[in-house]
Amino acid sequence: MNRDLRKTVIAGNWKMNMLASDVETFASGLTSLISGFKSWCDVVICTPFVNLPAAAEAFKGSDVGVGAQNMSQFESGAYTGEVSTAQLSDVGTEYVIIGHSERRQYFGETDKSVNEKLVACLKSPLVPIVCVGETLSERETGITFDLVAMQVKAALFSVSASDMRRTIIAYEPVWAIGTGKTATPEDAQEVCKAIRKVIEGLYDKATADAVTIQYGGSMNDKNAKELLAQPDIDGGLIGGASLKPDSFAVIVNAANQ
Numbered sequence: 001m002n003r004d005l006r007k008t009v010i011a012g013n014w015k016m017n018m019l020a021s022d023v024e025t026f027a028s029g030l031t032s033l034i035s036g037f038k039s040w041c042d043v044v045i046c047t048p049f050v051n052l053p054a055a056a057e058a059f060k061g062s063d064v065g066v067g068a069q070n071m072s073q074f075e076s077g078a079y080t081g082e083v084s085t086a087q088l089s090d091v092g093t094e095y096v097i098i099g100h101s102e103r104r105q106y107f108g109e110t111d112k113s114v115n116e117k118l119v120a121c122l123k124s125p126l127v128p129i130v131c132v133g134e135t136l137s138e139r140e141t142g143i144t145f146d147l148v149a150m151q152v153k154a155a156l157f158s159v160s161a162s163d164m165r166r167t168i169i170a171y172e173p174v175w176a177i178g179t180g181k182t183a184t185p186e187d188a189q190e191v192c193k194a195i196r197k198v199i200e201g202l203y204d205k206a207t208a209d210a211v212t213i214q215y216g217g218s219m220n221d222k223n224a225k226e227l228l229a230q231p232d233i234d235g236g237l238i239g240g241a242s243l244k245p246d247s248f249a250v251i252v253n254a255a256n257q
């Protein structure tokens with residue numbers, strides 16, 4: 001992290017877990033455990049679409065932001081089953097995850113749709129969290145850096161420097177997601193640094209230095225401190241460990257360093 005240059009952002013991704021009726025208990029548990037966090041990081045909880053109104057209500061006045069896990073690249077109209085940026089903002093959503101590997105893997109999202117969603121998102125007030133990362137076979141083939149660089153460039157196609165500054169990138173190695181295998185802090189740092197270099201190449205050093213780059217993939221209450229101590233890791237996107245206020249609070253507090 002480098003709080004002088006950019007924001008630290010700790011975001012939970014609940015994936016397809018939790019009911020609307022679970023939100024209030026979670027919110028009061030979490031907020032009681034992370035007092036003063038606003039002075040060292042931003043905290044976000046990304047819930048399933050249907051839980052967003054309950055989450056916005058439960059976190060009102062707490063400084064914890066609410067995020068969605070997906071959005072439509074289209075503004076409105078005949079797109080059955082989709083949710084627009086305006087509809088997300090309307091129920092109090094402030095962030096949205098774009099291009100999570102589970103969406104790429106199971107729901108046909110591509111670098112092209114990720115770019116379309118990012119461009120649509122940047123026309124709205126929502127803060128995008130764009131996910132990139134390699135699979136195990138891609139890592140073993142030795143193409144991690146090239147592949148992640150390509151995902152970053154494709155996602156950012158036609159994005160201006162000022163929009164880049166409000167875009168969060170999440171580096172999530174697919175092999176580390178939900179597996180209990182975490183990238184070593186050094187490996188995660190290396191890729192996050194390389195992502196910043198790609199952004200510098202597309203824009204300039206000042207823009208690259210201002211971008212928040214998160215690590216995601218089995219980040220938990222035990223390993224968060226060491227990962228967050230890396231200079232180019234500016235936060236986390238946390239799945240399993242964001243489902244319990246206690247473990248998520250430890251991660252938020254680990255960012256206070």
Ligand code: 13P
Pocket residue numbers: 013100172176177178179180216217218219237238239240241
């Ligand atoms: P886990 O923390 O459960 O590995 O999930 C990471 C993730 O995919 C967050 O978006």
